[in-house]
Amino acid sequence: MSAELVTLTIDGKEITAPKGVMLIQAAQDAGIFIPRFCWHERMKAVGMCRMCLVEIDGVRGLPPACTTPVADGMVVHLQKDNVQKAQDGVLEFLLINHPLDCPVCDRGGECPLQDQTLAFGPGESRFVEEKRHFVKPIEISPNVLLDRERCIQCARCTRFADEIAGDPLITFVDRGDRMEVNTFPEDPFISYFSGNVVQICPVGALTAKPYRFRARPWDLQTSETTCQGCSVGCRGAVQSSSNRLVRLLGVDLDPVNQGWLCDKGRFGFEYVHAPERIREPLVRVDADMVEQSWPLALEAASEGIRKAIDLHGPGAVAVIGGAHGSNEDAYVWARFAKGVLRTDNVDAQLGDGLPPEVVNGLPEAAISDCDTAAAIVLLAPDLKEELPVLYLRVRRAATDLGVPLIDLSSREHGLTKHATATLRTIPGQQAAAAEKLLAGITSGKSSDPQVRAAIDAMSGRDGEIVVILGRPSMAESQDHTVAAAAALAASPRTRFLSALRRSNVRGALDLGLSPGTLPGRVTLEAGRAWFDEAWGGTPETAGLDTAGILQAAKAGKIHALVLLGADPLADFPDRKLAREGLDAISFVVAVDAFANESNRRADVFLPVTLWGEKSGSTTNIEGRIQRLGRRVAPEGTAMDDWRIAVELAFRFGVDLDLETVDEVTDEIARLAPAHRGVTSRLLVAARDGVVVPVAEHRDALVFTNAVTASEFGWDPIRPGTVEDESFVGAQLTNVVEASGTGAAGVIPSGGQPSGEVPSSEEIEAFTAVDDSAAPAVPLPELMVWDRSVTSAPAPPPDGYALRLVAGRKLYDAGRVTMSSPALANLAPSDVLLVNPADRDRIGVADGGNVRVISARGATVLAVRGDEHTPAGTAFMLFDQPGEGAADVIDINQSVMDLRLESLS
């Protein structure tokens, strides 16, 4: 903000604030807490609760601080008798109809109404009449319950649903003291973001099913962490009670999630404690998997791999997966596979991603660049389904910040209605649309009305064009997406934000879990000399990606496979090839926490720790590295992935000499060229994480300052304010007498800013690495993509066929959804959607069965007409329970055309 500063005084204390900010914010930034309920930093002020009334010299009455902009010379009083009487009065009003059922309320102990009553309230009620009554609680969504008696009508939840989530499904009903929040009849609060309203509710009116009655806040232990539900990297605070995870709260990391979480992220932790989890190592004895000790299981795993290498060479070994682990897991597995086993047949993606040289070799955008971009171009899957909190950010940019949104997707999706221009293309033809768009933007002219709309909306907007780049459909070759990216990259204004989905896919690609690469965003060729010296060896030739591995396996060339938390039968787009490939491999090691279709054929099963049980770091879509919090002890004898790799390496005669996760982090900081300087020490200090390469993002570094005070869980929780075991339970002790001049002086210390910009010397000190044993060759150059394109556009389908678009839903057949009770029943049932006109042409009613025939195979599915699916295309869900898109996709086809035959 190019802020003009103004000076004002609050209770005699002089503060400065940017002109135009609201008084309540300015006061908070200066460490002065003005009590409030309805005001929330991330939403528009409504001035409803009246708790923040203040006196301002020269202003009549008592204006609310949340709707009063600061002005130069303003003199504000918080501690005058009339202000305190108003505070007393508002609190008394709020309590007269409040049930005061605190003993059985989830919020009890971390309740702003309790805390502010203590700090600012009258302490006694004069209300002797009958209180308002409602049936309590009512279920407003599958995971959220509403107790209307506790509600204080602050409109935080309704504003969130409307302004932030774009799901205006809850609203005020009735008037006066009978006013209640409710859903519309027959229309529940089905929102991917429903859990946020529970967190921001200032009382216990909204509670979340997975947490209800599970714990008292003062019993909770808290660790700050990073959500791993997808790759956005939302900051969170994970809480446990009696060694069980019970809750995840969003932490307000401005560059990333601004406090929000999606429900999959918020409630998905439950799978950690799922009964079906595998807790001990298993080894196959004939047809059965038998529990075995770790040493013997590791021995069995290494023996099988060694046999394959001895007989067929390192190229007979492959590793698929690794995108769900930490950076440390990815790095040590890359080192084990490439440096110890010397195979380059390693791929963290399952044919559903993008080439690493494209992800790592394009000019990068940050998530926050969406706020200020000249335009955002969507060349990605439905962000609402795959990267929900990124969806919130893009939605806000389009609706609130006036950023033009240009949609190149193949079908309508969550952001379509906010798009300024929509260039609807069928799979296989995005590159042509991208070229047309860029030509229009560059020349300022176009015959296409949509391109002209984009040009008009962008006129006068300087800055970058942010392309959100992912795979719009699983049913088209990545080459088409790459070609479109190449076309858009022709402009020097273009920056890319990758929209790959798996939690740490970016970290895995960065750290060498893909063929032809080595850790630190270098190619195998460029990094060979450096890592030969550092590791003692690297693969001789470039290896295969997952599709290549499965094809080679089918051809009898892969003899040992490690499934590193991967399930190709569910996630690989071509299920037939996945099955044939896996069936042909004689020795499979599963490194996983759950059995799945693919790893049921494993010979050795090595159980791993999950999120919440492990520390380390993770990398989000923009290359931001953040720490993971270890909150509970692992289930059973589960081991961190990276430690399993260390143990296996040891059995191949190589001592990686890595004892702790910090040692791994520091080895990455020494050896991975893009990650140089990202030491474990730096990651602890960096409040907002570290974007790599750190040298290019030094200005964005903020260090957590010494104040690690706790924060009200209902107000935006700032990163770096959460300290293990001292979080919410410490709230009351933080309500301290600040100046001893009465109630209004009480300041929860969470109002303090939690970060400071480090000096250049500090950065030097925190990024310093020990180069005494560094390889005696120059540091490898980072990979750059030459924008080479190999594919030609696919011709349109013939008149009888529908072109397949395959995409995911947030809730799918994945482990997090299926093993978390809160989410398990939320997976959708529709799997085949076509335009109503096409449905009618086929001659089938909604819900009728059709035979779906592709060049790959056939399956029978129920069809439904859907106006969001353009004519000439068919939309199939990917990775849902049962038959689906993977049964008809051929990974070797550039696009898939389907024929639908009515069976009714």
Next chain:
Amino acid sequence: MPITETRLVTKRLRDRPDDSWTADGAIASGAYEVLRKALAMTPEDIQDEQLKASGLRGRGGAGFPTATKWSFLAKDSFPRYLVVNADEGEPSTFKDHMLIERDPHQLIEGIAIASYAVKCNLAFIYIRGEFALGYDRLAAAVDDARSRGFLGPNILGSGFDLDIIVHRGAGAYICGEETALLESLEGQRGMPRIRPPFPAVAGLYAKPTVVNNVETLSALPHIIAMGGEEYGKLGVNKSTGTRIFSLSGLVNRPGNYEVELGVTFRQLIDDLGGGVRNGGKVKFLIPGGASSQWLTGSDEHLDCPLDMDAVGQFGVMLGSGAIMVYDDTVDPVLVAWRLARFFAHESCGKCTPCREGTGWIEKVLYRMSHGLGRPDDLDLLLDVGDNISPGLNAPFSQTTICPLGPSAVSAVVSLNKYFRDEILARVQPAAAEVSA
């Protein structure tokens, strides 16, 4: 000598009781002639020469000078809108009801003049949902005016375009508050907006908007017809012109009476209302609608002139022009409870002090008026009232967003001011019984 009515805005509907609302009837009695005259003036003339000189103040309740209100419109910002507040919901106020039902063309003419003066081409009438006949007649009148060239493009060849949209409310008192009205008109739940921004800067659809009352706009043709200066000579002090007073309660001839401002309460009640029924005496009266504090039957009060500023000395306002008269057969606590019930029912629920406070006051007054009062109740009500309207003064100060909450406190203040001893005497024995 008894006073008589001074009929300007009620002239046509009194003179032509059979067809005053029809286009033919209205035109036959001179409707739209002033519009022609106004369109020949410049907008600046109307605003600065006529309206300002007339001293016209809003007839909706607040009594704000209309010319000043118009002058706040954001300069050079278009489009801008005129919104007519026809959501007359103040208890015991029924003047706009009559003007809409019985002289809609006068209102349309006023709207057209006002729109021309403030340079707006689209006006909205937000009409109270319960006005069924009024809506039918108003909607028909707008259609008639349009088909006869008094609305639509190029009105009377002047080059000025205007259309009017009539929108029915859905029965919420709060939608008479101008920002809640705008919210409702936009399709939102009717709740007051936080100001600033004021409607004159960002009102309907975030465009500059002027909101005027039906009676205010109905007076406009008469101001143009007789000249602002002449109109300004009517009335008294800064309360110029005529006003319609809705006289109700225990008087012999309740009804709407248009009088020159400056006559006294007594003149209105006795000369026009025929005095209190059954030869009784005024015990108390509520001027200005339910929101105002009360007056008593004392000479000092009854002889106070109907002057928007002079009545302030007694802490009351002329408000919407309603006057409710009660004699000594009426229990003031019961009246206070009934008013409190209205406000508790109509509080929109947006801000805490009003949402919770109006309900609390209602519950306590219910007890008090039904024989369950406690000695502390009156002081409790005063303090609760003080938390809604600090200082309990008139004009209000408020902890709320809009004046609805403080309005609910007025009755409590009046009970205390005039009937404290009476009320305490009533609750004492009950309290003694309880403690015994």
